Amino acid sequence: MSLFLETQMKDHLGLIAKREEGGEESNLVLSLGTLSAKTLTGKEDRAKQTNHIETDEVDGDLSLGLEYFQQAPSPDNHDNLKGPKKDVVAEEIISHQQTNMKRARVSVRARCDTPTMNDGCHWRKYGQKTAKGNPCPRAYYRCTIAPGCPVRKQVQRCAEDMSILITTYEGTHNHALPLSATAVASTTSAAASMLVSGSLTSSASQMQSQFASSHPTVTLDLTAPSSTPQLKISHPAASRYYPSSSFGFAPWNRSSSGAPSQVAASQSALTEAIAGAITSHPSFRSALAAAITSYIGGEHGAPPHGLFVEDGSSRINDVHVHRQPEKEKALAMQAPRSSTVFDSLNLNLNQIQ
DNA sequence: CGCATTTGACCCGCGC
């Protein structure tokens, strides 16, 4: 993760959980915008070993706030992303593969000039195909670090923006990874685990059905610029209820194009889904911490590759949702939102391990 | 010469 942060993600970080069913696609977007100057500048905050990521609602999307601080490494949490935790991740994925799901995938979107992103692993290209709907060919790679490693990845340029490289990982490494690859691998594995384990399924039946499809995919979206730090959450699955919406993500934010009561219901369901995902899944919390830590570490010129996470020095202390200030609402370009259901989400993540 | 890449053929799942 930190690789992308350092090279491609100076101003944005995000996660998109995506599933498809019956030709319909649903997305759950968690995106982190630009970290504030206060957060990223100077040594004062770092000296205090505290960082605060202020967030807000922008463009009508739900935003989360993240309270973040760093700890000095200790022997107790040295291996918080190694050993048994990885086993749990692998077991969950295998378990779901053995039931009714195809292998989970993790897709990374990042602006990249090179043919592939350097993720620390060694890959051998075994095929190339031009997919329908995208003039750019899709390249297929398999991991060559160890013989028999099942991990594969697909690399393709985005049809809408050729500068965006979409890398999709599939499978779990069956061998030790180079240090430079562990951050990416742990983040993608955790995200996939979160998805296939059902942490994203909420009490809302509509989301349950939307997320019950095969080949679940988590997408780490590292491309979109943002003017303020934010953790956006949106869910285009609701577009089935608002066929007139042309907005690809978060159509419920355009309340003028849909039924307000259904919008509110969807938001409530999503809020519960996110709360459940973040609170119930240690792997996802680790992944989120890895992303944030790497981001901040990269901006400060700290050692790359998520070292703070690997030695257990990062914790997400608090996650909360709050409403958009009136002045920012007035500045928002999108239609005003109609719901206040997000006010109820207030999570405490005191333990990231 | 060994390894990686290219590329057309082939396989398989899915929708009609």
Place this chain on the structure above:
DNA sequence: GCGCGGGTCAAATGCG
């Protein structure tokens, strides 16, 4: 059953 499209195979080719 058939066609389409995604994914993989493997022989040919390129490169250091």
